Amino acid sequence: QGHSLSMEFTEERIKGSIHHELVHWIDDTMNNQHINRRVNKPNYHPKNATTEKFEIQAQIHNIKQLKNKHSNIWDSLSFYDMLRYSPSLKNIYNNFSTDVKNKWIRDIKTRMYREGLLGKNMVNN
Numbered sequence: 001q002g003h004s005l006s007m008e009f010t011e012e013r014i015k016g017s018i019h020h021e022l023v024h025w026i027d028d029t030m031n032n033q034h035i036n037r038r039v040n041k042p043n044y045h046p047k048n049a050t051t052e053k054f055e056i057q058a059q060i061h062n063i064k065q066l067k068n069k070h071s072n073i074w075d076s077l078s079f080y081d082m083l084r085y086s087p088s089l090k091n092i093y094n095n096f097s098t099d100v101k102n103k104w105i106r107d108i109k110t111r112m113y114r115e116g117l118l119g120k121n122m123v124n125n
Contacts, residue, residue: 011069021058050092051104056111062086063108063117078125079109 050059066085067074083090096104112118 022061051096051100051107053107056104056107059089059092059108060111060115060117062089063112064115067117067119075120077119077121079105079122080125082119082122 063082063086066082070077070085077085083093093101093104109118109122112122
């Protein structure tokens with residue numbers, strides 16, 4: 001637990017959190033408040049939010065900060081190794097059912113690939 005707490009207050013974690021929230025704000029502002037309208041619908045279920053495209057877009061910025069910090073070992077890390085470096089992503093992953101985990105992993109890896117963030121060892125691991 002102490003290790004996890006100390007990882008919450010690292011430079012890349014703080015930068016990643018700031019980027020994450022800025023991405024939401026810019027995305028919502030530039031796209032006619034689409035996030036705000038969606039989350040304020042009466043039938044919106046917040047527990048599903050972490051798998052939505054607007055949330056994955058913001059999660060990518062956390063991953064970008066991780067890659068910047070760990071670029072020297074990035075290609076040797078598995079996807080699950082990467083999660084250990086990010087308590088917030090690991091927490092997201094741990095709270096999913098198996099079906100949701102598989103979909104989230106597929107979606108996040110697809111986006112990481114498009115953004116040039118998918119390490120060589122993360123493709124199949």
